[in-house]
Amino acid sequence: MDRILIRGGRALRGRIPISGAKNAALPLLAASLLSEGPLVLENVPDVVDIASMAGLLGELGVDVSIANGEEVGQTITLAARDVKDITAPYDLVRKMRASVVVLGPLVARCGHARVSLPGGCAIGTRPIDFHLKALAQLGAEIELAGGYVEARAPAGGLVGADITFPAVTVTGTENAMMAAALARGETVLHNAAREPEVADLANCLVKMGAEIEGIGTDTIRIQGRDRLSGTTHRVLPDRIETGTYAVAAAITGGDLELTGTSIELIKSVADVLVASGVELTPTANGIRVARENGRLAGVDIMTEPFPGFPTDMQAQVMALMTVAGGAAMITETVFENRFMHVPELCRMGANINVHGASAIIRGVAGLSGAPVMATDLRASVSLVLAGLAAEGETEINRVYHLDRGYERLEAKLAACGAEVERVNVR
Numbered sequence: 001m002d003r004i005l006i007r008g009g010r011a012l013r014g015r016i017p018i019s020g021a022k023n024a025a026l027p028l029l030a031a032s033l034l035s036e037g038p039l040v041l042e043n044v045p046d047v048v049d050i051a052s053m054a055g056l057l058g059e060l061g062v063d064v065s066i067a068n069g070e071e072v073g074q075t076i077t078l079a080a081r082d083v084k085d086i087t088a089p090y091d092l093v094r095k096m097r098a099s100v101v102v103l104g105p106l107v108a109r110c111g112h113a114r115v116s117l118p119g120g121c122a123i124g125t126r127p128i129d130f131h132l133k134a135l136a137q138l139g140a141e142i143e144l145a146g147g148y149v150e151a152r153a154p155a156g157g158l159v160g161a162d163i164t165f166p167a168v169t170v171t172g173t174e175n176a177m178m179a180a181a182l183a184r185g186e187t188v189l190h191n192a193a194r195e196p197e198v199a200d201l202a203n204c205l206v207k208m209g210a211e212i213e214g215i216g217t218d219t220i221r222i223q224g225r226d227r228l229s230g231t232t233h234r235v236l237p238d239r240i241e242t243g244t245y246a247v248a249a250a251i252t253g254g255d256l257e258l259t260g261t262s263i264e265l266i267k268s269v270a271d272v273l274v275a276s277g278v279e280l281t282p283t284a285n286g287i288r289v290a291r292e293n294g295r296l297a298g299v300d301i302m303t304e305p306f307p308g309f310p311t312d313m314q315a316q317v318m319a320l321m322t323v324a325g326g327a328a329m330i331t332e333t334v335f336e337n338r339f340m341h342v343p344e345l346c347r348m349g350a351n352i353n354v355h356g357a358s359a360i361i362r363g364v365a366g367l368s369g370a371p372v373m374a375t376d377l378r379a380s381v382s383l384v385l386a387g388l389a390a391e392g393e394t395e396i397n398r399v400y401h402l403d404r405g406y407e408r409l410e411a412k413l414a415a416c417g418a419e420v421e422r423v424n425v426r
């Protein structure tokens with residue numbers, strides 16, 4: 001099993017290229033099931049979740065070919081001429097719950113889908129009832145048996161409908177939007193997710209021939225088509241990776257240029273960093289993030305659906321607040337159990353108390369390295385960030401969480417002066 005060792009205390013300086021967004025690329029890959037293709041996706045991050053999704057699509061009968069990019073990213077070409085299988089098996093969905101985004105495209109294109117129920121995970125129970133209700137409103141018959149959800153379209157195919165999500169769901173909106181693109185007539189999605197990754201998918205569907213209005217708003221109107229075609233689409237930059245490396249610059253008192261990204265993409269996170277005393281300036285190709293002098297100030301944060309502060313940045317900003325002056329309150333409203341990083345940060349010397357959905361962080365003068373482990377992707381990377389700032393050595397275990405979503409993490413950090421290495425322990 002791999003571990004990452006970090007000797008902290010070095011200010012990071014240099015340039016980090018930002019990869020394409022994992023959470024945009026995953027539904028975009030699934031969108032290949034909607035047409036014979038080919039769908040050519042550029043700037044796809046080379047991370048384990050993407051390899052898992054490409055593997056699943058390959059098993060369903062999609063021709064998948066991957067060409068590596070020069071610095072970051074890869075181009076993936078997908079052609080779903082003949083979808084041979086309609087099952088997303090337990091072993092895969094268990095490891096990567098985002099594989100549930102094949103449900104909408106499969107039932108729309110093939111009339112039948114069988115997807116393992118994802119179940120809970122480290123950050124919460126994460127049901128998919130809103131996805132299933134939306135597909136049922138499009139006419140699908142839904143059955144749950146043996147841990148699988150089976151969805152069947154009526155004889156004439158799915159039919160457009162007026163759907164109101166009870167609460168904002170990102171992959172639920174994506175599943176419904178992809179299914180509606182091949183349904184008969186008009187679908188309106190109310191209380192739809194406005195995340196940039198949902199808009200990226202909608203923009204790609206439009207290039208594939210779908211008619212979609214209200215992209216990026218909470219009301220999305222889709223006119224269904226009999227068939228969609230292939231296209232070429234460049235995945236948008238990863239705003240969570242951008243935010244993570246912005247925190248790396250801030251927490252180490254460094255100066256980084258993050259390229260291939262923009263401040264607009266991380267607005268809510270940038271606002272918090274600036275309020276805390278971090279300098280962010282646009283550059284020709286990205287963002288410069290610097291904190292040369294002075295201690296950071298604690299800032300209160302509440303996670304919310306876009307355009308609010310993203311839950312996927314909560315753990316990283318909490319790591320930053322552990323070394324800020326004064327206190328900060330972080331409230332998690334999206335997932336019920338997303339504070340798994342707290343005890344590990346405390347083992348590194350942080351002062352954090354959790355009261356229900358809120359954590360009070362009282363800044364300390366410094367953190368100290370320790371062996372740590374985390375149970376999800378963003379919690380793991382928050383420990384990497386804490387390790388970069390801590391005195392002494394931090395050993396991060398369960399590195400497979402990081403590999404799910406961060407492309408070349410150690411190489412990107414080491415190129416900017418971090419003392420970081422991956423060791424293979426048998």
Ligand SMILES: CC(=O)N[C@H]1[C@@H](OP(=O)(O)OP(=O)(O)OC[C@H]2O[C@@H](n3ccc(=O)[nH]c3=O)[C@H](O)[C@@H]2O)O[C@H](CO)[C@@H](O)[C@@H]1O
Binds near residue numbers: 336
């Ligand atoms: C692959 C991907 O894009 N993952 C992101 C996506 O996850 P994901 O799409 O799974 O998250 P959702 O937006 O669906 O979840 C938001 C909340 O709604 C609840 N819910 C959701 C669906 C449902 O049918 N019933 C229900 O109760 C969830 O349990 C959660 O409490 O959005 C999350 C919220 O921004 C991010 O943290 C994830 O990184």
Ligand SMILES: C=C(OP(=O)(O)O)C(=O)O
Binds near residue numbers: 096097
């Ligand atoms: C929670 C995340 O991913 P997933 O929805 O795939 O678990 C994430 O990217 O932080």
